Amino acid sequence: MTDKPKVAFYWCASCGGCEEAVVDLAEELLGVAAAVDIVFWPVALDFKRADVEAMEDGEILATFVNGAIRTTEQEEMVHLLRKKSKVLVAFGACAQLGGIPGLANLWDREAIFERAYLTSPTTENPAGTVPLTDYAANGHRIQLPGFYDTVMSLDQVTQVDYAVPGCAPTPNLIAAAVGALLSGDLPPLGTVLAPDVALCSECDRRDTKPEDLHITAFKRPHEIIADDETCLLAQGLLCLGPATRAGCGAQCIGANMPCTGCFGPTSRVHDQGAKAASAIASLVGADDPAEIERILDGIPDPIGTFYRYGLPHSLMVRRRQDTVETTA
Amino acid sequence: MPETTTDTSSNGFEPRIVAFFCNWCTYLAADLAGTSRMKYAPNARVIRVMCSGRVDPQFVLEALANGADGVLIGGCHPGDCHYQEGNYKALRRFKLLQRMVADLGVEEERLRLEWISAAEADRVRVVMDEMTDQLRRLGPFRHEEAVMAIAAQQPQEVPV
Amino acid sequence: MSGPSLNGDTRIGVYVCHCGTNIAGPIDVEAVTEYAAGLPGVVVARAYKYMCSDPGQELITHDILEEGLDRVVVASCSPSLHEETFRRAVAKGGVNPYLFQMVNIREHGSWVHDDVEMATAKAKDLVRAGVARVRFHRPLEPRRVPVDGSAMVVGGGIAGIHAALTLANAGKHVYLVEREPTIGGHMAQFDKTFPTLDCAACILTPKMTQVRNHPNITLWTMAEVVEVDGFVGAYRVKVRHEPRFIIEDACVGCLECIDVCVFRNGKTPDEFNLGLSKRKPIYIPFPQAVPQVVVIDPEACIEFRAGCRKKTCVEVCADRNAIDFQQVATFDEVEVGTIVLATGFKTFDAGRIPYYGYGRYDNVYTALEVERLVNAAGPTTGEVVLRDGRTPQSVGIIHCVGSRDENTNTHCSRVCCMYSLKLAHLMKEKTGAEVYNFYIDMRTPGKGMEEFYNRVGSEGVHFIRGKVGDVYPEAGDTGRLVLQAEDTLLGRIRKIPVDMVVLATGIEPQSDAEDVRRLFNITCSAGGFFMERHPKLAPVSTFTDGVFLAGTCQGPRDIPDTVAQAGAAAAEALALIDAGSILLEPNTAFVSAEDCSGCKTCIGMCPYQAIAHIDGKAVINEVLCKGCGTCVAACPSGAIHQNLFDDDEIFEEILGVLIHA
Numbered sequence A: 001m002t003d004k005p006k007v008a009f010y011w012c013a014s015c016g017g018c019e020e021a022v023v024d025l026a027e028e029l030l031g032v033a034a035a036v037d038i039v040f041w042p043v044a045l046d047f048k049r050a051d052v053e054a055m056e057d058g059e060i061l062a063t064f065v066n067g068a069i070r071t072t073e074q075e076e077m078v079h080l081l082r083k084k085s086k087v088l089v090a091f092g093a094c095a096q097l098g099g100i101p102g103l104a105n106l107w108d109r110e111a112i113f114e115r116a117y118l119t120s121p122t123t124e125n126p127a128g129t130v131p132l133t134d135y136a137a138n139g140h141r142i143q144l145p146g147f148y149d150t151v152m153s154l155d156q157v158t159q160v161d162y163a164v165p166g167c168a169p170t171p172n173l174i175a176a177a178v179g180a181l182l183s184g185d186l187p188p189l190g191t192v193l194a195p196d197v198a199l200c201s202e203c204d205r206r207d208t209k210p211e212d213l214h215i216t217a218f219k220r221p222h223e224i225i226a227d228d229e230t231c232l233l234a235q236g237l238l239c240l241g242p243a244t245r246a247g248c249g250a251q252c253i254g255a256n257m258p259c260t261g262c263f264g265p266t267s268r269v270h271d272q273g274a275k276a277a278s279a280i281a282s283l284v285g286a287d288d289p290a291e292i293e294r295i296l297d298g299i300p301d302p303i304g305t306f307y308r309y310g311l312p313h314s315l316m317v318r319r320r321q322d323t324v325e326t327t328a
Numbered sequence B: 001m002p003e004t005t006t007d008t009s010s011n012g013f014e015p016r017i018v019a020f021f022c023n024w025c026t027y028l029a030a031d032l033a034g035t036s037r038m039k040y041a042p043n044a045r046v047i048r049v050m051c052s053g054r055v056d057p058q059f060v061l062e063a064l065a066n067g068a069d070g071v072l073i074g075g076c077h078p079g080d081c082h083y084q085e086g087n088y089k090a091l092r093r094f095k096l097l098q099r100m101v102a103d104l105g106v107e108e109e110r111l112r113l114e115w116i117s118a119a120e121a122d123r124v125r126v127v128m129d130e131m132t133d134q135l136r137r138l139g140p141f142r143h144e145e146a147v148m149a150i151a152a153q154q155p156q157e158v159p160v
Numbered sequence C: 001m002s003g004p005s006l007n008g009d010t011r012i013g014v015y016v017c018h019c020g021t022n023i024a025g026p027i028d029v030e031a032v033t034e035y036a037a038g039l040p041g042v043v044v045a046r047a048y049k050y051m052c053s054d055p056g057q058e059l060i061t062h063d064i065l066e067e068g069l070d071r072v073v074v075a076s077c078s079p080s081l082h083e084e085t086f087r088r089a090v091a092k093g094g095v096n097p098y099l100f101q102m103v104n105i106r107e108h109g110s111w112v113h114d115d116v117e118m119a120t121a122k123a124k125d126l127v128r129a130g131v132a133r134v135r136f137h138r139p140l141e142p143r144r145v146p147v148d149g150s151a152m153v154v155g156g157g158i159a160g161i162h163a164a165l166t167l168a169n170a171g172k173h174v175y176l177v178e179r180e181p182t183i184g185g186h187m188a189q190f191d192k193t194f195p196t197l198d199c200a201a202c203i204l205t206p207k208m209t210q211v212r213n214h215p216n217i218t219l220w221t222m223a224e225v226v227e228v229d230g231f232v233g234a235y236r237v238k239v240r241h242e243p244r245f246i247i248e249d250a251c252v253g254c255l256e257c258i259d260v261c262v263f264r265n266g267k268t269p270d271e272f273n274l275g276l277s278k279r280k281p282i283y284i285p286f287p288q289a290v291p292q293v294v295v296i297d298p299e300a301c302i303e304f305r306a307g308c309r310k311k312t313c314v315e316v317c318a319d320r321n322a323i324d325f326q327q328v329a330t331f332d333e334v335e336v337g338t339i340v341l342a343t344g345f346k347t348f349d350a351g352r353i354p355y356y357g358y359g360r361y362d363n364v365y366t367a368l369e370v371e372r373l374v375n376a377a378g379p380t381t382g383e384v385v386l387r388d389g390r391t392p393q394s395v396g397i398i399h400c401v402g403s404r405d406e407n408t409n410t411h412c413s414r415v416c417c418m419y420s421l422k423l424a425h426l427m428k429e430k431t432g433a434e435v436y437n438f439y440i441d442m443r444t445p446g447k448g449m450e451e452f453y454n455r456v457g458s459e460g461v462h463f464i465r466g467k468v469g470d471v472y473p474e475a476g477d478t479g480r481l482v483l484q485a486e487d488t489l490l491g492r493i494r495k496i497p498v499d500m501v502v503l504a505t506g507i508e509p510q511s512d513a514e515d516v517r518r519l520f521n522i523t524c525s526a527g528g529f530f531m532e533r534h535p536k537l538a539p540v541s542t543f544t545d546g547v548f549l550a551g552t553c554q555g556p557r558d559i560p561d562t563v564a565q566a567g568a569a570a571a572e573a574l575a576l577i578d579a580g581s582i583l584l585e586p587n588t589a590f591v592s593a594e595d596c597s598g599c600k601t602c603i604g605m606c607p608y609q610a611i612a613h614i615d616g617k618a619v620i621n622e623v624l625c626k627g628c629g630t631c632v633a634a635c636p637s638g639a640i641h642q643n644l645f646d647d648d649e650i651f652e653e654i655l656g657v658l659i660h661a
C-alpha cells in the first residue's frame, strides 16, 4: 500500500447508474485512480467487508455512497463506512434524497412484498414463497438482510458531509468533487456540491420563456412534439427546471425532454415537491375552481411528478402507513 | 418526541390546528369574533400572513410534519383580495396540494381553505368548531411518530 | 439571511398583558409569563396590568436599557390595535422597532375561550412562537411615500359636499364625483329636517352653490369611478363621464329649452319626485340643482329614436350651442393622494313586505314620497293630495319598515323614528289630519330629539306601540285602509282605518355597494355598509390606507352625524395630505440576486407589475411592491424574501406554535 489517499465506493438501493457515472469519467477516472487508492468498490474490485472492518477509524479519506437505504445490510454498511471515513459523500439522487426507489414509500413492506412476490402479472408463485430473513433447511441456516418499511436517504441514517446530486451525477460535478476532496479545499459541511441556483440559470431556452406564463393544459412528453428551442414549460410540458438545482448543463432539455428534478432543490427550499408544486400551480391559467381542477387533471401523478427523486427526503417522508390501501 | 402543551393523553384527543390567516380578511374576522366575545374551540394557532397568496405549500407540510393534525388557510373571498388576486394563487396551490397530500394518505379534512371576510366573525367560529370536531373524530395525524419511527424501524420478522 | 444574533446571545424581553381582567380572567397570565421566562433567549419576562399604558410601555423601554434587551415580544391584544404603540416603545429604548413581535392572546385568546387550561396552553404556544420568530427579525426602516396634494370625494350627498368643502377650504384640490346629474343626495328631497325643522333647501342649497363656485373643487356630475390603481399618496383614478348631451360650460341654466321642448307635457316619471310627477326628455332634476345645467334623457328624447324634426331646444339655445346629441361617454384619469367615499344609502324597497300593500293600494306611500309631497317645491307644491285626489283626514305612519326585522334587515335605521315624527308633525300642520304612529320602540337619542318627540305628542299625534301586521281596505268602499296591530301597551288588537299609510322605510346600503367596495379595495360589515377600520377609534378610516368614509355609506345616521363624520373624514384626509408623506410597513419583498435563476415564475404573480426581469434576474421595485408575498410563495428557488414575513420567520413560527422549545 502506498500513502495515496484512500477512497471507497459503495452502493445501496440504486440502479447502478451512479456506478456507471463513475466509470463514465473515462480518462479522468484514470487520473483519479492514479491519485488515490481505491480500497473498497464492490461493483468493480474484489474487497470484502472484512477488509473495511480491519481498517482504522477515519483511515479512508472519502467514501462515496450511492443508493437509498432500504435494507438492514445497507444501513450496517454505511455505519461501518462512516466510521472508517473522514468524509462521507452522498453520491447521486438516491443517496441524497431517496431517489426513484424512494417512491416505494407510497406503499409499505407488506404491500410491496405482496405485489412483487405474489400478485404481479408476471409472478408465478403457487407456493406463495416470500423472502424470509432467517430460513433453515437441510441443516443449513440462511440469513438475508431485513427489508425496511420505509426507504431512507443516507442522511436519515448517518451523518453525511457532502452530497453530489444527480441521477446520475454528471462527470463535471464528480470531477469537481473529487478535485475538491483531494485538494482539501472544501466548502462547509453539508454543502451540496453543485451550484445553489436553479436550472433555468443555465438553460439556453430561458429567453423564450414568457414573463406572464399561464398554463391552461399540461402536456406529457409523448403527447406533443416539442419545439426544440422554446421553453418547455411554455409549451405545457411540466419542466421542473425552475425548482431544481443547476449543474447538469440542462442535458435533458438539450434532448428536448423536461427536467424531472433529479438534482434536488436549492438550499433555501425545505421541500422540493411542495415548492415546485407551488410554482407550477401558481402558473395555472384559471381562477375558477372547476377549471383549475380540469387543468390539474393534466398532472395525473403529482407525487411521482414533484417527488420523483425526493419523497424520503421530503417533509412528509412517506405515505402514511395506516391509511395505505394494500393494492391487489 | 417533542413535548406539546396541548394535552393529548387525557380523556379525549384534542387536535392541533395551524391556521394561516390573511391580514385583511380572515385575521380581522378572528379579531372581530374576539371583540364580539364569540366562543369557539381553542385548538387552532393562528399565524398571520399579509395575504393567503403568501401561504407556501411548504408551510402546510411543515406544520403537518411537526405535529399539526390539520391546517386551515383563511383568505378574502374571491374578487376581494386586498392584493387583487393573491387568493386565486392560494386556491390554485391549494388544489394541487390537496391532490398531493391525498396521495400521501392525508385525509381530506386535515386541510381546509376558507374564504372569510372581515365581517364574517361567526364564520370563524363555525369553521374553528367544525374543523376541530372533524379532526377530533379523525384522530391524531401522528406524522412525527411515523417519521421518528423510521430512524428506529425494525426489519420484518415474518413477512406478509 | 439569518438574524444578526442567533448564536444564543439574543436577549429577548417578553411582556404579558393582563388587560385588566380581559386577558387575566380566562388566561393564567402568571403561568404564561413564567413559561416565557424559560424559553431560549428570553432574559426578562414580565406580566403587567395594562401594557399599552404609559407605565407598561416604560417597562419595555426601561428593560431595554437596564437589561440590554435586543428583541421584544408583547402578548396582549391584536396587532391591528397596538403594534404601533409597542414598536414605538421599543424604538424609544434604542432598539429597531421591527425587532418586535406582537402575540394576540386577547381577541384570539381570552375573549374567545372559556376553558382556562386550554386558553392558557394556547397562549403559551403563541408566546413560544413569537419568541421563536422574533429571533429571526431583522432591523428595518419604514418606507416613506409622498402624498399627492389633491383628494377625491365620491358621492355628492350632504356627506360628500361637506367633506369636499372642508378639504377645498383648506386649500386642497378636490375632485367631487357624483353619478346623478346634480349633487345634493337625499337631503335635497326633504322639505324640513328634524328635529329643528329647518328647511332643507335653505341649509343645503348654499353649500351646493359653494361647491359649484369653489376654485379648488372640480365637480363631475353624471360621473362614476371605474378604475382605481396605485396606493395611498398616489391613487390613480379613472372616471367615466356619462353623456349629458349638453355641453356643461356652454349651458347657462336659462331652462328655456325645457319650455320649448316638443313635448308639451312630461311623459317620463320624474326620478327626483319618485315618479309622483312627470318630466320632459330635457329637464333639470330640481330648481336648485347644481350644476344648473339641463340634461337630456336619450331614452325619452325622440331625436335618439326617430329623429326630432323641429329640435326646438337647439333652436332656442341658439348661439350658446350647448346641445350636443353626438356626445359619448368620456374618461378622465387623475392622481389623488387620498379618497373619501360618501356614496350614501338607498331606502328599503317597501314592495318586499307585501302585506303593507305598497304598490297595491294607491294610498300607501313611502316616507321619501311623502317628503316630496309635503315639499313646497314638490309635485303638488306642498299640498298633501292623495293619488285619488283627496286630502287625507287620517294618516297612519308605520315605523321600522325594513328595519329591526329578521326577515329584512336586523339593524335599526336610526332616522326613521325621528323622520316619522317629523312627517307626523308636517301632516298635522298641513292637513289637520288625525295621525297615528305605529312604533316598536320610540328611538329618539340625541340633542333636541326627545324634546321634539314630546312636542309632536303634545300636538295630538297618536302613538301606538305595536307592529302593524296587516293593511287592508276598509269594508264598504270607503277608500280607507285599515291598519291592524297589536297595541302592546293595551294588550289588544287595534284596527284603525286611515286615508293614507306612510311606510317609514329604513336605510340600506346602496345596491352597488359591493362593486364600489371592490373598486376601492375596502370591506363591508355584515349588513353590507362599508366597514370602518375600528368601530370606536378609527370610525372614518378603512383598512385601505388613504381611503376614508363619510356619511351613510358606513351606516345609518342622520344629517348632523353625517356632517360631523364628513368633517372627520376630511380632517383625516387633510392630515395625510399635510404630512406630505406617509410611512408604510416595510413588508416588501426583494430578490436575492445570486439565488435567482431567472425562471420568471414570479413576474406574472405580481398584481402591481413590481417585478421585472433584468439581465437574467428578477428585480422587485420596492416602491411598487405592496408586500402581499405571493411571489415569495411562488419562487421555486427560495430566492425571494419578504421583510417581516420571510420564510425563516414563518417556519419558526410554525415550529413555535407546535413544538416545545
Ligand SMILES: Cc1cc2nc3c(=O)[nH]c(=O)nc-3n(C[C@H](O)[C@H](O)[C@H](O)COP(=O)(O)OP(=O)(O)OC[C@H]3O[C@@H](n4cnc5c(N)ncnc54)[C@H](O)[C@@H]3O)c2cc1C
Binding pocket: C154, C155, C156, C157, C158, C159, C160, C177, C178, C179, C180, C183, C184, C185, C186, C187, C190, C192, C193, C194, C195, C223, C224, C225, C342, C343, C344, C345, C346, C347, C367, C368, C371, C415, C419, C422, C505, C506, C510, C516, C550, C551, C552, C553, C557, C558, C559, C560, C562
Ligand atoms: C325619508 C327620510 C327622511 C329623512 N329625514 C331626515 C331629517 O329630517 N333630518 C336628518 O338629519 N336626517 C334625515 N334623514 C337621513 C338623511 O337622509 C341622511 O342622514 C343623509 O341624507 C345622508 O347623506 P349622505 O351624503 O351620506 O347620503 P346620500 O344623501 O344618499 O348621498 C349620496 C350621494 O352619493 C351619490 N352616489 C352614490 N353612489 C355613487 C357612486 N358610485 N359614484 C358617484 N356618486 C354616487 C348619490 O347619487 C348621492 O348623491 C332622512 C332619511 C330618510 C330616508
Ligand code: SF4
Binding pocket: A198, A242, C591, C595, C596, C597, C598, C599, C600, C601, C602, C603, C617, C618, C634, C635, C636, C637, C638, C639, C640
Ligand atoms: S421566481 Fe425566483 S428564481 Fe424565478 S425569476 Fe423569480 S426570483 Fe428568480
Ligand code: SF4
Binding pocket: C588, C589, C605, C606, C607, C608, C609, C610, C611, C620, C624, C625, C626, C627, C628, C629, C630, C631, C632
Ligand atoms: S410581494 Fe411580490 S407579488 Fe406581492 S406586491 Fe410585492 S413584488 Fe408583487
Ligand code: FES
Binding pocket: B022, B023, B024, B025, B026, B050, B051, B052, B053, B074, B075, B076, B080, B081, B082, B083, B084, B085, B086, B087
Ligand atoms: S389579502 Fe386576504 S387573501 Fe389576499
